[in-house]
Each structure stands twice: as C-alpha cells, then as structure tokens.
Amino acid sequence: MRFVHTADWQLGMTRHFLEGEAQPRYSAARRDAVAGLGVLAEQVSADFVVVAGDVFEHNQLAPKVISQSLEAMRNISVPVYLLPGNHDPLDASSVYTSALFKAECPDNVIVLDRDGVWEVRPGVQLVVAPWRTKVPTTDLAAAVLADLPADGTTRVLVAHGGVDVLDPDPGKPSLIRMAALADALDRGSVHYVALGDKHSRTTVGDSGRVWYSGSPEVTNFDDVEADPGHVLVVDVDEADPAHPVTVEARHIGRWRFVTLHRQVDDSRDIADLDLNLDLLPDKERTVVRLGLTGSLTVTDRAALDACLDKYARLFAWLGAWERHTSIAVMPADGEFDDLGIGGFAAAAVDELVAAARSGDGVAAQDAQSALGLLLRLAGGSAA
Numbered sequence: 028m029r030f031v032h033t034a035d036w037q038l039g040m041t042r043h044f045l046e047g048e049a050q051p052r053y054s055a056a057r058r059d060a061v062a063g064l065g066v067l068a069e070q071v072s073a074d075f076v077v078v079a080g081d082v083f084e085h086n087q088l089a090p091k092v093i094s095q096s097l098e099a100m101r102n103i104s105v106p107v108y109l110l111p112g113n114h115d116p117l118d119a120s121s122v123y124t125s126a127l128f129k130a131e132c133p134d135n136v137i138v139l140d141r142d143g144v145w146e147v148r149p150g151v152q153l154v155v156a157p158w159r160t161k162v163p164t165t166d167l168a169a170a171v172l173a174d175l176p177a178d179g180t181t182r183v184l185v186a187h188g189g190v191d192v193l194d195p196d197p198g199k200p201s202l203i204r205m206a207a208l209a210d211a212l213d214r215g216s217v218h219y220v221a222l223g224d225k226h227s228r229t230t231v232g233d234s235g236r237v238w239y240s241g242s243p244e245v246t247n248f249d250d251v252e253a254d255p256g257h258v259l260v261v262d263v264d265e266a267d268p269a270h271p272v273t274v275e276a277r278h279i280g281r282w283r284f285v286t287l288h289r290q291v292d293d294s295r296d297i298a299d300l301d302l303n304l305d306l307l308p309d310k311e312r313t314v315v316r317l318g319l320t321g322s323l324t325v326t327d328r329a330a331l332d333a334c335l336d337k338y339a340r341l342f343a344w345l346g347a348w349e350r351h352t353s354i355a356v357m358p359a360d361g362e363f364d365d366l367g368i369g370g371f372a373a374a375a376v377d378e379l380v381a382a383a384r385s386g387d388g389v390a391a392q393d394a395q396s397a398l399g400l401l402l403r404l405a406g407g408s409a410a
C-alpha cells in the first residue's frame with residue numbers, strides 16, 4: 028500500500044512582507060504545489076493522499092480561496108483525505124461545513140470529520156483525530172488509539188499537533204503523547220503515524236514510522252523551518268505481518284525563505300555580500316532576510332544601500348532582520364574633501380560630519396543619512 032503524506036497546506040495564508048505581485052505569486056505557488064500532487068500521486072502510483080491537518084489557514088476564508096483550493100484538489104486523481112487541524116478546526120464556523128465548501132467539494136475529497144476508524148479499502152484503515160476546537164483539552168490521538176486491536180488490518184494514524192517528546196509543555200493537555208503512539212505501534216494496531224503541525228520535515232522517535240511531513244511550500248524563515256518543501260511517499264508492506272514501512276521524501280517546494288548573517292565593515296564585505304546575493308538562484312521566488320552588523324564609512328553605507336536597493340527589486344522580498352541588524356556609520360577623515368564645494372556648503376558639511384561623529388542619537392543618525400544622500404547625489408564612488 029502506497030500513499031502520499033502531506034500536511035500544513037495552510038491555504039489562504041498571506042505573508043505580511045510580500046508586496047505587490049509577490050503575494051499572489053506566492054499564493055498561487057502554494058496552490059500549484061497542491062495541484063502538483065496529482066502528478067506525483069500518478070507517478071508513484073499512490074492509492075491516496077492524506078493531509079494531516081491545517082489544510083486551510085483559518086476558517087474565515089474568502090470564497091475565492093475556497094473555490095481555488097478545491098479546484099487544485101480536484102486535479103489530484105486519487106482520494107484526498109483532509110484532517111481538520113488547529114487552524115481549521117471543526118467548530119461552528121468551520122470551512123468544511125460552509126455551504127460553498129459543500130457545494131464545490133470534488134468527489135475525490137473526503138473530510139475526516141468523525142473520530143476513529145475510516146476504511147480506505149478492505150484491510151486498510153485510517154485512524155483519525157480531527158480537531159473540533161482550537162484548544163483541545165485532551166490528547167486526541169491517544170483517545171482514538173485506545174482499544175484498537177492488532178488484527179492484521181493495515182492502519183495509519185492521522186493526527187495533528189505537537190508531540191510531548193519534541194515540545195514538552197505540561198500546560199498543554201492537547202500534546203500528543205509519544206508513549207501512546209509507541210504502544211500502538213508496538214502492539215501492531217497501527218503501522219504509520221502521519222502527523223501535521225510542524226512545517227519542517229521531522230521524524231519522531233526511532234521507529235521510522237512517525238513523521239511530520241512538513242509544509243509542501245515554505246511558510247517561514249529557516250530559523251523556524253529548517254526543512255520545508257517536502258511531501259512523503261509512504262509504503263506499507265501489507266504482505267509482511269510486521270507491515271514494515273518505507274518513507275521517501277520528495278522535495279516539491281519552489282520558494283525559499285533564507286536568512287543571511289554578515290559582518291560588513293568595508294567595501295570588500297559589501298562586494299562579498301553583493302556576490303552572495305547575485306549567486307542566489309530563482310530570485311523571484313526567494314525571500315531574503317539580512318542580519319547585518321558592522322561599522323561603515325558614509326561612502327560604504329551608501330554603497331550598501333545601493334546594493335540592497337538593487338536586490339530588493341529582484342527578490343520576492345529582501346530586507347533587514349531588525350533584531351539582528353546593527354550598522355554604525357562613521358564619517359572617515361577626508362571622505363568629503365572631493366565634493367568640489369567650498370564656503371557655506373563646505374562649512375555645512377563639516378557641521379554634519381561633526382554631528383554624525385557625535386553619536387548623539389537621532390541627530391547623529393540624521394546627519395549620517397544626510398551625508399549619505401549628499402554622496403549619492405554628488406555621484407561619488409558610492410553610487
């Protein structure tokens with residue numbers, strides 16, 4: 028038996044920093060990832076696709092998002108099982124019970140809206156634990172695993188949320204307890220655990236049978252999501268009584284969110300940064316967050332700004348990670364000698380240099396900005 032395990036599509040999600048045409052392109056890429064699963068499912072002859080929660084970003088979606096999402100799922104020719112997660116729980120306002128969803132839901136899409144066992148075909152079952160509220164007060168997975176027999180049926184548990192061994196938090200009663208999963212696997216009452224919630228591909232424990240697939244398209248920076256962009260192709264050997272599993276990750280994501288930390292103290296460092304940015308492929312599908320620290324002359328600061336302006340036009344987004352960015356700007360001796368000005372203007376420049384060097388908070392910053400602008404307008408080496 029072979030199926031595709033995916034999760035955390037979070038369709039309808041927006042990223043606040045994406046502006047203009049980047050946001051619709053990103054949304055379209057995430058729908059395309061879903062539609063692309065049809066091709067993958069066919070390639071690997073998967074029997075079905077299971078989405079382990081957070082199919083949608085939330086329950087209050089624009090009608091267009093619901094229609095387009097269902098259309099993408101229609102392109103997957105095999106059954107697609109959707110588990111409601113913490114973002115899209117089966118509460119009174121659930122997207123899954125909305126009139127539009129019900130009217131347009133394709134025949135191959137099945138919402139796992141009932142706890143417990145769902146038969147995929149004789150001998151193969153899903154055991155599911157849908158979220159009914161955003162804050163469950165129990166371990167939903169443990170509840171559906173209790174009393175499940177080991178009777179030779181091939182079973183896949185489909186659940187959503189954190190596992191206690193990865194996110195120990197005694198104040199969170201909804202955490203999935205690894206002991207309950209391990210017990211069910213040891214007994215042979217389930218053979219694979221398809222989890223959702225972590226957007227990074229992650230295996231839990233050492234059985235090789237418990238996985239978070241991660242999100243098929245990146246949703247956050249690399250410090251939060253180390254390994255997004257995958258779906259898992261899972262094989263369960265039904266002929267072998269132990270039902271061994273094989274899990275193969277397929278990378279299908281096309282966007283990247285990367286963080287670069289750089290020390291910039293002179294023009295060489297800026298040239299290096301420029302080269303690094305230049306070499307990043309697929310700029311229109313790449314989001315770059317920069318953590319820059321260092322101390323620059325006014326000329327070099329202007330060169331850095333010009334470099335960042337250039338790449339901000341090329342990447343889907345490029346900007347500073349404020350928390351990790353701190354650049355001091357200090358006018359160097361003789362930096363403004365070649366402007367070809369004298370008299371009143373030269374005296375004003377001297378005053379600005381003195382203010383910039385004073386380090387006196389806002390006034391110093393304003394002076395540094397004014398000097399940088401002056402160099403750029405004067406067409407100095409920086410520009």
Ligand SMILES: [Mn+2]
Pocket residue numbers: 080081112113114187188223224225
């Ligand atoms: Mn979640």
